[in-house]
Amino acid sequence: MTGTTPLWEVFVRPRRGLSHVHVGSLHAPDAATALHNARDVYTRRQEGVSIWVVPAAEITASSPDEKDAFFDPAADKVYRHPTFYHVPEGVKHL
């Protein structure tokens, strides 16, 4: 059966206020079953408060072949980081 049921990517939100994080994938025949399976496989030790399942086939991913074109140009643009400001004293949570 595993060979015929689609693959789902699972995202779990560990706590309120945090965003959903990819935790892995699983096989299931439909979305409801995928959600049930995700609950059992990925949150049985209190890892989460919310689950998303997404059909793996629906994800468009960047290609490893395009890695240079995609990510290398960002490497030497230090001015894109907000490091040229002096943070005034007393500013918290920055």
Added chain:
Amino acid sequence: MTGFEEVLALGDDALIAAQRLAQWSARAHEMEEDVALSNIALDQLGAARLLLTYAGELEGAGRDEDALAYLREDREFRNLLLAELPNGDFAVTIAKLLFLSAYQRDRYRQLAGGSDEQLAGIGGKAVKESTYHLEHAALWTLRLGDGTDESHARMQSAVDEIWPYTYEPFEDNDLRPGWLATVEPVLAEATLTRPADGGWAPGGGRAGRHTEHLSYLLAELQVLHRAHAGASW
């Protein structure tokens, strides 16, 4: 029933259901379902431990959960026949889970609203677990019943086979109408025929009269404790 016997009966339901369901570990049709069934078995075991421990306190004879689980003979067990029946194929397992968890959910809900504080605590915790077990079983009943011709035929035959055992849980209470209101819509949506009333309705589990399947299950459950009394990990 006295408090002790009532709590013992519910604890035995959970313990025997746990042991039976655990036989699916490493044998389900896919890894995800394997984990799901094992999880449900562990939930049942958790409820069984709480209930048997409390039953021992009510009895006041110094028996703890281990004494009750490992050192009683089959005739001293008070579980429903529904809990001890063999797993059969996956459809039979799902039919058993559907019928048992719908009953357990309503019983635990009753406990949760009862006057006994300790039982209310156990019931309140277990009712959430049973609700999930029921949901899981309903999901599969739907999938199998409203699936292929083969899965429909096997799910229907499982429902027909297990249905006679669904009268015993309600011999000592009036929960059956509520139970039917839960189960019938699931069967209908799964395009399954709800078996007619008035047929064979075996019972006796609550009085210690069991099928032969329970003895084999207990032999496996108890062998280690009986061979090495007091052994621990």
